[in-house]
Amino acid sequence: MQFYLATSFIFPRSLRLRLFAVCFVATHLPLLCYIGWGAATGRLALAEVVTLTLATVAGTGLALYGIGALLTPIHALADTLNAQPGDSAPLPRVGDVIQNLYAGVQRAAVLTRAQIDDLAVAAHEDPLTGVANRRGFLAGIEALPAGQRKGCVALIDIDFFKQVNDLMGHDEGDRVLAAFADRLASQVRRADLVARWGGEEFAIFFCNSVEEEASWALARIAEQVRREPIGRVNGRIISFSAGLSRWSGGPVEEALAAADGALYDAKQAGRDRVCRAGASLSATCP
Incomplete structure (x- = not known):
C-alpha cells in the first residue's frame, strides 16, 4: 500500500x-x-x-x-x-x-x-428494561478507576411481584418491570449504576456514597413510588424492599452478599422498607 x-x-x-x-x-x-x-x-x-x-x-x-x-x-x-x-x-x-x-x-x-459493538451492548444490557443486566453491572464495577471503587451497593426486590404475573398476566408484569427500572434510573445520579439483577430483583451502585446518603436516596424513591405508584395488585400499591451495604473497594461480591442478607431481613420485617447491613453483616432496619 x-x-x-x-x-x-x-x-x-x-x-x-x-x-x-x-x-x-x-x-x-x-x-x-x-x-x-x-x-x-x-x-x-x-x-x-x-x-x-x-x-x-x-x-x-x-x-x-x-x-x-x-x-x-x-x-x-x-x-x-x-x-x-x-x-x-x-x-x-x-x-x-x-x-x-x-x-x-x-x-x-x-x-x-458495528456488529461487534452491538453484540457487546446486547451482552451487557437487559432487553426488557434497557438498564444493565448482571453482567453489565459487574463489568461496570470492574471498569471503575481506583478512586471510584467505593460507595454502597443495594439489592432491591419488587414486593409480591408473583401476584402481578399470576393475577394480571405477564404483559403487565413486563410493564411493571420496565416502569420500575425507569423509575430507579431517573432517581439516581449519573455516576450511579442501575441494573436488573434477575427476575424482579434490581441492583444499584451508589458511587462514593456513605450509607446514610444511599439509604436516604432509597427512602426517597420508596416514598415517590407510594405517591406515584407504578401499579397496583389486589388494591395494594406495588412497593419494594431493599438491602443496603457499604463497599470499600474490596471484592464487590462480599458487599453484594451483605446487601442480599439485608434484603432478606427487609422481607422478613414486613417488606416495603430498606435495611442496612451492619459490620457483622447482620441487617439493621429503621
Missing part, C-alpha cells in the same frame, strides 16, 4: 498505465546499463540496442497484460464489496481497482466493528 500511494503521481487515474510505467522502467534497467557500458567503452552497436529495446517493450506489454488478467478477480471482488444490499447493480467505481478494494475492505471492517 505504501508503494501504491508513493507512485500515485504517475498516471493517478489509470492503474494500467501506472503498471506499464513501472514495468517499463524495471525491465529497461538492464538495457540502460548496457547502453551506458557501450557508450563508455565505445562498443555500442545500434542494431543491438534497437533489437533489445523492441524486445523489452514487447516483454513489458506482455507483463502488463498478464498482470491485468491476474487483477480481474480483484476487480470483481471490489465491485461486490461496493454493492449495497438491495442494489440491482454495483456502485460506479470511484477509482482504480486497488482503491475500490481498499474502500471495500474498510467498509467491511466498519460493519464488522
